Amino acid sequence: MINLASRDILHGWGKFVFTGVGLGLLIGVTLSMAGIYRGLVDDGRVLLQNGGADLWVVQRDTLGPYAEPSNVRDDAYRSLLGVRGVAAAGNVTYLSMQIQHQGGDVRAMLVGYEPGKPGEPDYLVAGRPITRSHYEAIADVRTGFRLNERIRIRRHEYTVVGLTRRMVSSGGDPMVFVPLQDAQEVQFLKDNDALVNERARTAANPAFNRPAVPGLLEAVQASQASSRTVNVVMLRLAPHADEAVVARDIRRWKHLEAYTRADMDEILVAKLIATSARQIFMFLVILAVVSAAIVAFIIYTMTLNKVREIAVLKLIGARNRTIAAMILQQALGLGAIGFIVGKTAATLWAPIFPKYVLLLPEDTLRGAALVLVICALASIVAIRAALRVDPAAAIGG
Amino acid sequence: MAHPAIEISGLTKRYGEGDTAVDALKGVDMIVQPGEVVGLIGPSGSGKSTLLKCLGAVIEPTAGRMTLAGETIYDNGWKVADLRAMRRDRIGFVFQAPYLIPFLDVVDNVALLPMLAGVPNGKARDRAREMLAALDVGHRAQAQVSQLSGGEQQRVAIARALVNQPPIILADEPTAPLDSERALTVIRILNEMAQRFGTAIIVVTHDEKIIPTFRRIYHIRDGRTVEEAGEARAA
Numbered sequence: 001m002i003n004l005a006s007r008d009i010l011h012g013w014g015k016f017v018f019t020g021v022g023l024g025l026l027i028g029v030t031l032s033m034a035g036i037y038r039g040l041v042d043d044g045r046v047l048l049q050n051g052g053a054d055l056w057v058v059q060r061d062t063l064g065p066y067a068e069p070s071n072v073r074d075d076a077y078r079s080l081l082g083v084r085g086v087a088a089a090g091n092v093t094y095l096s097m098q099i100q101h102q103g104g105d106v107r108a109m110l111v112g113y114e115p116g117k118p119g120e121p122d123y124l125v126a127g128r129p130i131t132r133s134h135y136e137a138i139a140d141v142r143t144g145f146r147l148n149e150r151i152r153i154r155r156h157e158y159t160v161v162g163l164t165r166r167m168v169s170s171g172g173d174p175m176v177f178v179p180l181q182d183a184q185e186v187q188f189l190k191d192n193d194a195l196v197n198e199r200a201r202t203a204a205n206p207a208f209n210r211p212a213v214p215g216l217l218e219a220v221q222a223s224q225a226s227s228r229t230v231n232v233v234m235l236r237l238a239p240h241a242d243e244a245v246v247a248r249d250i251r252r253w254k255h256l257e258a259y260t261r262a263d264m265d266e267i268l269v270a271k272l273i274a275t276s277a278r279q280i281f282m283f284l285v286i287l288a289v290v291s292a293a294i295v296a297f298i299i300y301t302m303t304l305n306k307v308r309e310i311a312v313l314k315l316i317g318a319r320n321r322t323i324a325a326m327i328l329q330q331a332l333g334l335g336a337i338g339f340i341v342g343k344t345a346a347t348l349w350a351p352i353f354p355k356y357v358l359l360l361p362e363d364t365l366r367g368a369a370l371v372l373v374i375c376a377l378a379s380i381v382a383i384r385a386a387l388r389v390d391p392a393a394a395i396g397g
Numbered sequence: 398m399a400h401p402a403i404e405i406s407g408l409t410k411r412y413g414e415g416d417t418a419v420d421a422l423k424g425v426d427m428i429v430q431p432g433e434v435v436g437l438i439g440p441s442g443s444g445k446s447t448l449l450k451c452l453g454a455v456i457e458p459t460a461g462r463m464t465l466a467g468e469t470i471y472d473n474g475w476k477v478a479d480l481r482a483m484r485r486d487r488i489g490f491v492f493q494a495p496y497l498i499p500f501l502d503v504v505d506n507v508a509l510l511p512m513l514a515g516v517p518n519g520k521a522r523d524r525a526r527e528m529l530a531a532l533d534v535g536h537r538a539q540a541q542v543s544q545l546s547g548g549e550q551q552r553v554a555i556a557r558a559l560v561n562q563p564p565i566i567l568a569d570e571p572t573a574p575l576d577s578e579r580a581l582t583v584i585r586i587l588n589e590m591a592q593r594f595g596t597a598i599i600v601v602t603h604d605e606k607i608i609p610t611f612r613r614i615y616h617i618r619d620g621r622t623v624e625e626a627g628e629a630r631a632a
C-alpha cells in the first residue's frame with residue numbers, strides 16, 4: 001500500500017512547507033521562551049556558585065541581597081569570623097548603574113568585593129584577578145568591555161584586567177567587579193557640591209565644631225564622606241561545619257539573617273523570578289493554542305479540498321482507518337517540519353538574545369512531544385469531517 | 398448455465414419519512430448477463446442514480462432483492478457483512494467526471510485498487526500497467542493526472558474500474574463531458590472490455606449519441622423499469 005499522506009504532501013508541498021516554516025517559527029519562539037526561563041534560573045545558580053560562598057549574611061528581616069535591599073555594617077564580618085565553623089568572610093556590595101562606554105552607556109551591576117575573600121569571581125575567561133586595591137575592574141563579557149580598556153565609573157577611571165562570563169544580575173545586567181572600597185565610594189559618594197554643603201553644615205553645627213576638641217570636626221567629616229555599609233557578607237565555612245547550625249547561631253547571636261545556598265536558591269526561583277516565570281508560562285500557553293489553531297485550520301482546509309477524493313477513496317473500498325491515518329500523518333508531518341524548523345531557529349537565534357537562553361535537551365523532547373500531541377488533537381476536526389464524507393457523493397445525482 | 402451477473406427484483410427505495418418521503422424506486426426488475434452492456438435511461442429525477450447507488454451498496458434499498466453473480470447481497474436487508482470489501486472486489490465505478498486522485502500518478506491511481514485489496518505494490522502496479530495498456534494509455538502510466546487530456550483521464554478511470562476485474566461495472570453518465578467521437582470511443586472500449594473480461598456493465602446516460610449503441614436498454618420512468626430492445630443489431 002502506498003502512503004497517501006506523503007503523496008498528497010509531495011503533490012502540494014509548497015503550501016505545506018510554508019505552513020510548516022510558519023509554524024516552526026512559532027515553535028521556535030516557544031522553545032526560546034522556555035529557554036529564557038531556564039536561562040534565568042541558571043544565571044541565578046551560576047551567580048550563587050561563582051562567589052564561592054556557603055552562607056549569605058544579610059540585614060535582618062530581609063530577603064537580601066538579590067531579592068530585597070539589605071544593609072550590613074562593613075565591620076560585621078569581624079565578629080562573624082568569630083562564629084564557630086566560619087572559615088572566611090567577605091564584604092560585597094551591589095549597585096545597578098549606567099556606565100559610560102564608547103559614546104553610549106552600558107547598564108551594569110557594579111559589584112564591590114575584597115580580593116581573595118568570598119565574593120570574588122572565581123572563574124575568568126581572560127585576564128587576571130584584581131591585584132591592586134584601587135581602580136582595577138573585572139567585567140562580564142556582555143558589557144562589551146575589552147581587556148586593558150579604561151572605563152570611567154563616576155569620578156575615576158578603571159582598567160579592565162579580567163573578563164568573566166555568565167555573571168549577570170537577576171535582571172540580566174552584566175556585572176562589573178571592582179575593589180570593595182572603590183565600590184563603596186561609588187555607592188555612597190556624594191558629588192562635590194553636596195560634599196561642600198555637608199562639610200559646611202557639619203562645621204556650622206556647634207556639637208561637632210568644638211574648638212576645645214581639636215580633630216573632632218575632621219573625624220566627623222571624614223566619616224560622612226565614606227561609607228560604612230555593605231549589602232551582604234559572604235561566608236565560607238570550614239570543612240565539616242554544618243551550615244544550618246552556623247546559620248542558626250548567626251541568627252541568634254548576631255541579629256543578622258543568614259541564608260544557605262539552598263535558601264538562596266529558593267529565594268531566587270520562588271520569589272525573584274516567579275513573576276517572570278508566570279509571564280513566560282502565559283506566553284507558552286498562548287503560543288501552544290495559536291499553534292494548535294494553525295495546524296487545525298490548515299489540516300481542515302486541506303481535508304475539505306479533498307472531499308471528492310475522499311468520497312472516491314471510500315467508494316472504491318478504502319477503510320475509514322486508511323483515510324483517518326492519511327490526515328493524522330499529514331498533521332504529524334506538519335508538526336515534525338515545524339518542530340525541526342523551530343528547534344533550528346531557536347538554536348540559531350539564542351546567542352542574539354540579550355538574556356541567556358538555555359535550551360535544555362529535556363525541554364526539546366518535551367516540546368517535540370507537545371507539538372505532536374497538539375497536531376494529533378488538531379487533526380481530530382478534519383478527521384471527523386473526512387469520516388462524515390458520504391461515498392455516495394462520488395456517484396452524484 | 399452460469400448465473401446472471403445482476404438480478405434485481407421488486408427493488409424499492411424511499412428517501413425520508415412521513416409527509417416528505419420520496420419514493421425514488423417503486424419496484425425495479427432487471428437482469429444483466431456477464432459480458433453484457435446495457436443502457437439505463439430515463440428523465441431527470443426518475444431514479445437512475447438511486448438505482449446505481451443501491452447496486453453499488455452505498456445506500457440501502459428499502460425492500461426487494463438484489464443478486465450479484467448468483468449471490469444474494471440484499472433481501473429486505475444486506476446479506477453481506479463487509480459492504481466496503483464487496484464494493485472493492487466486485488464493483489467498478491465510472492463517473493461522469495474521471496475523479497482521479499490528483500496527488501497520485503496515473504499508474505498508482507489504478508494500482509490503488511488492488512493495493513487496497515492487499516496486493517503487494519509491485520504486483521498491483523504490474524496489473525495497473527497491463528490494464529492501462531489494454532486501454533491504450535499505457536504510455537502515460539508515469540504521467541501526472543493533470544497532464545492528461547479529458548479522454549485519456551476517462552480511460553484511466555475505466556482502467557481503474559476494471560483493474561480488480563469485478564463482475565460488474567456501474568457507469569453514471571461516463572460520456573457526458575466528451576464530444577461524440579470520444580463518447581463513442583468510450584462506449585466501444587466498454588463493449589470490448591465486457592467481451593474480454595465478461596464484465597456486466599450498466600451505463601446510465603442521457604446522451605442521444607450513444608443510446609443507439611446499446612443492444613438492450615432499461616427505461617426507467619417514475620421509479621419503475623421497462624425493458625426495451627436497443628437499436629444496435631447483433632453484429
Ligand SMILES: Nc1ncnc2c1ncn2[C@@H]1O[C@H](COP(=O)(O)OP(=O)(O)OP(=O)(O)O)[C@@H](O)[C@H]1O
Nearest residue numbers: 397412413419421440441442443444445446447448
Ligand atoms: N438523498 C436524497 N434524499 C431525498 N430525496 C432524494 C435523494 N436523492 C435523490 N432523491 C430524490 O429521488 C428521486 C430520484 O433521484 P435520482 O438522483 O435517482 O434521479 P436521476 O434519475 O439520477 O436524475 P438525473 O437524471 O437528474 O441525475 C428524485 O426525485 C430525487 O429528488
Ligand SMILES: [Mg+2]
Nearest residue numbers: 396397445446
Ligand atoms: Mg442522476
